Amino acid sequence: MAKRFDIKDLNIYYGKFHAVNSVNLAVPPRNVTAFIGPSGCGKSTVLRSLNRMHEVIPGARVEGKVLLDGEDIYASNVDPVEVRRTIGMVFQRPNPFPTMSIRDNVVAGLRLAGVKNKKHLDEVAERSLRGANLWNEVKDRLDRPGGGLSGGQQQRLCIARAIAVQPDVLLMDEPCSALDPISTLAIEDLITELKKEYTIVIVTHNMQQAARVSDQTAFFNLLGVGQPGQLIEVDDTEKIFSNPGQKATEDYISGRFG
Amino acid sequence: MAEEVTGSSPPAKSNGRRRGDGVFRSMTTGSSLVIVVSIGLIGLFLLIQAVPSLNANNINFFTSPEWATGEVGNLRFGxxxxxxxxxxxxxxxxxxxxxxxxxxxxxxxxxxxxxxxxxxxxxxxxxxxxxxxxxxxxxxxxxxxxxxxxxxxxxxxxxxxxxxxxxxxxxxxxxxxxxxxxxxxxxxxxxxxxxxxxxxxxxxxxxxxxxxxxxxxxxxxxxxxxxxxxxxxxxxxxxxxxxxxxxxxxxxxxxxxxxxxxxxxxxxxxxxxxxxxxxxxxxxxxxxxxxxxxxxxxxxxxxxxxxxxxxxxxxxxxxxxxxx
CATH class of the missing domain: 1.10.3720.10 (MetI-like)
Known part of the structure; x- marks a missing residue:
């Protein structure tokens, strides 16, 4: 549990298009790392390369290394399916499986991993829903479809689904962008609690959110149209927002562009 | 003010658009009605033509395997x-x-x-x-x-x-x-x-x-x-x-x-x-x-x-x- 990432010279391509250029980044365990930057700068692409989800898009490929506690997740003997089982992901828009009940949604990952013991599954469902601060709201309707919940509840259901398998790392791709402020606050509180146990990487367009929830912030930018995205700088969140090392970072966080 | 101006000047134009809407709506409604009416008429045609023969049938229409319609006086079909x-x-x-x-x-x-x-x-x-x-x-x-x-x-x-x-x-x-x-x-x-x-x-x-x-x-x-x-x-x-x-x-x-x-x-x-x-x-x-x-x-x-x-x-x- 709670492993660290070391990203070394990561280049990402979609076919011939060079999307992200040479990222070097360390993500410490039990810590929240935020990726910020303008649209199209490659921050989501980098995030999706951390659990090999970008490979879902035909033609996508990666050069460089992504080490999870020292082991390269892109080594030739590593199965992407196994990588995704140990690295959880929460998406921009809540995506519970609409035909499954709330309980089945939460334990879907365990079921895929072959767990069949009903008692164990029920325990995990309760623990995960409690962990996602959703238990009290849904404990009376665990057998109802997950699609019937509000947007914020659905997103917490997706977080419960992701943490049910006790992943090494939790990746979040703009998890609050489709939510109202109250639900956003609930998710942010949850992130602060989850980081006691999990390594978290979050992509966000909301700089206040990055400032509130993260310990470390990485700023990505585009050097120009058609150019690959770059990691401009990474540092403690406090430092990035008070005294950034690069002019581009300062311009971005003070709202002068992007 | 601005709203009043835009609200009063284009009614003629919007009327024209409504006429187009009306024509289009009757066209689509008409096409749909043609389908419903033809299905109804087909059903009616089948029923009207079938009933006299069903009445003249000498065996059970649903359960009999026999099919003999050669003699009009002795229809036997199932x-x-x-x-x-x-x-x-x-x-x-x-x-x-x-x-x-x-x-x-x-x-x-x-x-x-x-x-x-x-x-x-x-x-x-x-x-x-x-x-x-x-x-x-x-x-x-x-x-x-x-x-x-x-x-x-x-x-x-x-x-x-x-x-x-x-x-x-x-x-x-x-x-x-x-x-x-x-x-x-x-x-x-x-x-x-x-x-x-x-x-x-x-x-x-x-x-x-x-x-x-x-x-x-x-x-x-x-x-x-x-x-x-x-x-x-x-x-x-x-x-x-x-x-x-x-x-x-x-x-x-x-x-x-x-x-x-x-x-x-x-x-x-x-x-x-x-x-x-x-x-x-x-x-x-x-x-x-x-x-x-x-x-x-x-x-x-x-x-x-x-x-x-x-x-x-x-x-x-x-x-x-x-x-x-």
């Missing part, structure tokens, strides 16, 4: 065998085509790369363009004889299953429901595949990614997202195929041998479906009362197909309500 042959051949077609179509549709949408999927899908659609008379000739002259050993094997080894017991026609040449069902399955494959392909393709990417991110393999992803999402469409497509199989005429007419004894509820029966029975008698529709017997059979097919479609809609609608 649809039992027509129903059995129609249902058996269509269900066999569906049982073969449904899994095949699902496999093809999943392969096209989630395994094959899009560049190759398009020409492949085109080939499947082309099957729908083959005239049914060609399927009929192929079934009677090529597939039937080729299937004869298979049919003999099934008959010899599985005769204890009623569906594979001895039929009312000889196995030689393959002029039985077994052959007809397989030909029908090929004929309905394109429609089921096309509909399934479209619904499987529309599975939300969010859900597919959600499953993959949980560590689902390709097949597990399909099982947890694509199949539940596409279920209602797949069933609706299969029912469209069933509708086509129920009504298929000329291919079945060419393939099936006529039988001298009544149906034994076996795949190795010959005989007629509703549609092929009516087509076979078409040259002799001179006497209204005899013709009415065939029209009554047509009425049953009409109602039966209608019921199948209604059932399909119900199933599809229920699936949708559950998914949302």
């Amino acid at each position: 649809i039992r065998d027509l129903l059995v042959v129609t249902v058996l051949s269509s269900l066999l077609a569906l049982a073969i085509a449904m899994p095949l179509a699902m496999g093809i549709a999943l392969f096209l949408t989630h395994y094959l790369q899009p560049k190759l999927a398009r020409p492949f899908a085109y080939v499947i659609d082309l099957l729908a363009a083959v005239p049914s008379i060609v399927f009929g000739l192929w079934g009677a002259k090529v597939l039937g004889p080729a299937l004869e050993p298979v049919a003999t094997f099934l008959n010899e080894n599985l005769a204890w299953v009623p569906l594979f017991s001895d039929g009312n026609v000889s196995l030689s040449g393959g002029g039985n429901i077994f052959t007809a069902g397989i030909v029908l399955s090929i004929m309905i494959l394109p429609i089921i595949t096309a509909v399934s392909r479209e619904v499987f393709r529309q599975t939300p990417v969010m859900q597919i990614e959600g499953a993959l991110a949980l560590g689902a393999t390709r097949w597990e992803m399909i099982r947890t997202t694509v199949l539940p999402f596409g279920r209602s469409g797949y069933i609706a497509g299969s029912m469209l195929g069933l509708g086509r199989a129920l009504g298929e005429t000329v291919a079945v007419l060419i393939i099936l041998r006529s039988a001298t004894s009544s149906s034994t509820f076996s795949f190795f029966d010959g005989g007629y479906t509703f549609a092929s029975k009516i087509a076979s008698a078409a040259p002799e529709f001179s006497e209204p009362l005899s013709t009415g017997a065939y029209i009554a059979a047509g009425l049953v097919l009409f109602v039966f197909t209608f019921a199948v479609n209604a059932l399909a809609r119900y199933v599809a609608g229920r699936g949708k309500a559950k998914a949302s």
Whole structure:
């Protein structure tokens, strides 16, 4: 549990298009790392390369290394399916499986991993829903479809689904962008609690959110149209927002562009 | 102020637009009405033509296997065998085509790369363009004889299953429901595949990614997202195929041998479906009362197909309500 990432010279391509250029980044365990930057700068692409989800898009490929506690997740003997089982992901828009009940949604990952013991599954469902601060709201309707919940509840259901398998790392791709402020606050509180146990990487367009929830912030930018995205700088969140090392970072966080 | 100005000046223009709206609306309403009215009139026509013959019928219309309409004074016709042959051949077609179509549709949408999927899908659609008379000739002259050993094997080894017991026609040449069902399955494959392909393709990417991110393999992803999402469409497509199989005429007419004894509820029966029975008698529709017997059979097919479609809609609608 709670492993660290070391990203070394990561280049990402979609076919011939060079999307992200040479990222070097360390993500410490039990810590929240935020990726910020303008649209199209490659921050989501980098995030999706951390659990090999970008490979879902035909033609996508990666050069460089992504080490999870020292082991390269892109080594030739590593199965992407196994990588995704140990690295959880929460998406921009809540995506519970609409035909499954709330309980089945939460334990879907365990079921895929072959767990069949009903008692164990029920325990995990309760623990995960409690962990996602959703238990009290849904404990009376665990057998109802997950699609019937509000947007914020659905997103917490997706977080419960992701943490049910006790992943090494939790990746979040703009998890609050489709939510109202109250639900956003609930998710942010949850992130602060989850980081006691999990390594978290979050992509966000909301700089206040990055400032509130993260310990470390990485700023990505585009050097120009058609150019690959770059990691401009990474540092403690406090430092990035008070005294950034690069002019581009300062311009971005003070709202002068992007 | 600004609102008042824009509010008062363009009414003439908006009137013009409304006239266009009105014309378009009556056009669309009219086209829809034409369909509803024609279906109603077809039903009415069948009913009016069928009733006098049904009244003159001397045996039970639903349970009798006999069909003798030659003597106007002594009409004896029942649809039992027509129903059995129609249902058996269509269900066999569906049982073969449904899994095949699902496999093809999943392969096209989630395994094959899009560049190759398009020409492949085109080939499947082309099957729908083959005239049914060609399927009929192929079934009677090529597939039937080729299937004869298979049919003999099934008959010899599985005769204890009623569906594979001895039929009312000889196995030689393959002029039985077994052959007809397989030909029908090929004929309905394109429609089921096309509909399934479209619904499987529309599975939300969010859900597919959600499953993959949980560590689902390709097949597990399909099982947890694509199949539940596409279920209602797949069933609706299969029912469209069933509708086509129920009504298929000329291919079945060419393939099936006529039988001298009544149906034994076996795949190795010959005989007629509703549609092929009516087509076979078409040259002799001179006497209204005899013709009415065939029209009554047509009425049953009409109602039966209608019921199948209604059932399909119900199933599809229920699936949708559950998914949302």
